[in-house]
Ligand code: FAS
């Protein structure tokens with residue numbers, strides 16, 4: 001394959017979802033992925049899909065298993081120092097819900113649909129480089145099976161995550177970047193045990209944050225806030241379960257079913273935005289342009305909203321010649337990016353213990369939580385943001 005319309009860098013959810021949508025619109029595309037498909041599927045990540053993401057996956061034709069196996073949640077729970085609260089998301093968001101369905105499964109479904117369509121994904125593509133992205137004839141070079149290869153294209157979609165090559169292909173002087181690093185990470189554990197609660201529970205506690213999530217009625221996903229200095233070697237499974245029981249409500253700790261860890265990993269928390277989401281013929285999508293702490297369940301969903309905007313733009317370009325809309329990409333994406341970044345930052349500040357925070361700070365956190373979880377306006381505020389804000393139109 002030496003020429004395509006859209007060269008997509010990265011076969012994570014952003015790249016695969018964009019590729020699937022472009023194929024359905026008759027816009028040919030090639031995905032270059034540096035890892036193997038098995039490796040991509042081995043990464044445990046997001047678990048909650050906003051309605052907009054669900055709709056887009058359905059539009060791509062990869063939604064059958066999600067519709068069959070995904071868990072529809074109309075609410076989510078919170079606890080503060082063991083006090084348990086339910087937030088009716090459907091009531092306070094004007095009827096919206098979320099679907100619990102792991103990112104791994106979304107990726108698996110998109111890979112299967114792409115294979116069915118016979119589209120090209122080149123896995124283990126090494127040393128991907130972008131060239132002439134400021135010209136009308138950009139191209140990508142890469143190494144694959146001991147060959148040096150070139151792919152000519154009209155546009156490049158940088159879907160290669162925070163550590164990818166795409167953002168780094170934009171001159172540093174052109175990048176408008178913002179970052180906040182949090183002094184803790186999330187230690188995650190996956191187990192084939194029944195979830196401790198029928199909906200997710202975000203638990204704030206003076207010992208630190210905990211999240212009780214799930215992948216199905218028989219598979220649970222739990223997280224603990226841990227200091228940035230902790231490594232996975234510091235945490236045995238037993239130590240994880242004992243600490244989780246200290247941070248969740250008493251009645252939940254008593255019914256918690258523990259079991260062997262299928263996976264344990266620590267993810268650092270940061271907020272990052274690169275406002276330069278397009279440069280010449282390069283567009284940045286998903287984690288290549290922004291990172292949010294997972295507290296608001298926004299990372300994957302924000303990637304999906306970039307994909308929707310890019311997809312709608314490419315359809316306008318190829319079907320109506322609307323290259324005048326190209327500058328709108330960054331404007332539309334950033335309007336939603338910053339609102340999601342704010343919500344993820346706010347949920348993180350509200351529910352985590354900061355090493356530097358005083359007794360006064362903890363009381364203020366408690367007061368803020370009490371206000372939001374007990375006021376109609378507060379509950380609507382959390383619900384609207386959690387289920388996902390609407391996406392601005394290209395025109
Ligand atoms: P991804 O990083 O998923 O995919 C990028 C792809 O590009 C990868 O397959 C990579 O191998 C490839 N790539 C990188 N460099 C390349 C190069 N030079 N050439 C070719 N390919 C290259 N979000 C939530 O909503 N909830 C969560 O609980 C949650 N947990 C997370 C835990 C961790 C450890 C991490 C890192 C992220 C988590 N996220 C979570 C966010 C995550 O889900 C991302 O938002 C999502 O993966 C974004 O998808 P992509 O933009 O496709 O980026």
Ligand code: PHB
Pocket residue numbers: 045046047048200211213214221294295296297298
């Ligand atoms: C998860 O299940 O992995 C998950 C769910 C909600 C979050 C973060 C992670 O906010």
